[in-house]
Amino acid sequence: MKTYNEVKLAQELIRFPTIKTEDKGIMKFLSKKLNDIGFKCTVIKSKGTGPKLALNLYARFGKSKPHINFLGHTDVVANLNNWKIPPFKGVVRNGYLNGRGSQDMKGGIACFISAISKFIKNKKFKGSISIIITADEETTGYGCPATIKYLKKRREKIDFSIVAEPSSNISVGDEIRIGRRGSMNGIVTVYGKSGHSAFTGSYINPCTALAKIIAKLKSASLDNGTKFMPPSNLEFTKINVDNLSENVVPQSASAKFNIRFNSKHKSASLKKKLSKIINAVAKKEKCKTKIEYRVSGEAFYTKPNKEIYMVKKIVKKVTGNSAKLNCRGGTSDSRFLGSIPRLELGLRNTTIHMVDERSPISDLKKLTKIYYNILENYF
Ligand SMILES: [Zn+2]
The missing domain is CATH 3.30.70.360 (Alpha-Beta Plaits)
Structure with a gap:
């Protein structure tokens, strides 16, 4: 069974210029990567910003309970002028991964796919892991509701979801979002x-x-x-x-x-x-x-439960941070998850939407480790 390196995968994802709801082949690329480690993938279409439909991805490994989910989006914002390193090159330099989406949030997606690939290879477990990747979090926001509707129709129930949006501030894991106004x-x-x-x-x-x-x-x-x-x-x-x-x-x-x-x-x-x-x-x-x-x-909030405390403990173990539970930040696809218990935990948000967006490589390593430990503890 294959495993994926988080930095290499993030570089590959950054090279797809997925502005607005453009796909550019990224969902096919991700489906292939996930198929290769045993996921069953479904592309779910939703209304895009242009005449073309947006493509979103639902991937599931396993059939039984409990069911943990990871959520991310592949679309990125523009603001592409005056970059020191071209925004879609995915260049690693001086300990940083450079490029649009490195923090928000192709970096986060690469971290959870990497962690999942290693976990599936190393461990036997009972339960399911699923992944939702949307194409329009930054714009229309139809992808996530369309995917949730698809799951409802098929009576697939997610027990806990981790939204990999860049929630961290000064260092990885210093903040965990448990809701939003x-x-x-x-x-x-x-x-x-x-x-x-x-x-x-x-x-x-x-x-x-x-x-x-x-x-x-x-x-x-x-x-x-x-x-x-x-x-x-x-x-x-x-x-x-x-x-x-x-x-x-x-x-x-x-x-x-x-x-x-x-x-x-x-x-x-x-x-x-x-x-x-x-x-x-x-x-x-x-x-x-x-x-x-x-x-x-709508406002939403997951009352701190055993999964949230488990994640807090893992963050402490991996990073030394006593994560602050809060409800700060702008909106995200998390708002479409209805009553699914969830939290948001991802890379830092220091350069998101800015010129020269970049993430320290060490952050990607830490986050992958956190996600891996979450899987190990969850099952
Ligand atoms: Zn985002």
Whole structure:
């Protein structure tokens, strides 16, 4: 049975210029690598950024329980000008792996595939290992939901998932993510009655109502936070009144806001709560409203369980770090995993999305060792 070296594999992956949802042959390459060590691979198509469909990969080794999963994405962001070393060359120099995706997150994918290949070769175990590789984490985010839907249809149940996003900061394993706040955007438009500003009583000014709505929403206490997440917070990001005259009371006024909410809320109940506050103020001011919401992600959180403590212990053993459990960072495919218990643990995020993205080789070695130890302890 073959094993894969994490650095060599990461170099190979970086050489596919997989910007946006372009495949460039990377899923075929990965399928071949995984087939060769005994995985059964399925390509799952989802809507891409262009006319071509995005290709995502689900690979599984074994049929029985327990079932551990590794999740990653092969797409990378652009920002490709002024690099010292070309971004898709995958050059190793002075102890660093250079290239777009070295940290976010082809490096992480190479580490878990390497660890899995060595584990399968060295150990007999009962259970399954699966891998989900998506093609659009940085853009549309349809790949992961499509794959989860496929698994549901086939009644394949993942017991624990490790998302290999670059979660570490100063050194590998200093932080482990166990959840993420949710994010929702809203636009509230208030309709009054326009008129001449000199004729009090003949108009209803939507600006007054909107100002009161903003004050009320900002002063509303949503919660006191949780152990791992700060209190939910709402911020107004834009206020707009289309009015070119100084002596005309406008017909309408609108404002946009973004709310970052913790795991005490679901977007649906938050919408209700906010709409109730908005409509109560508007009614008092004799105004009508239109409220639109767009949810970019629900809050999620895995209560520290035995797997999470096991990983924390392994990180300590391999790196000496006492990993901080937290819910920081931007969104990731982790938000699509529903109720699957999971954590995010990967390389450092010091150069992600930047020019000259690179990762120390020693980080790749450490992370591979961590993943290997996780497999050994999990089964
Ligand atoms: Zn990423």
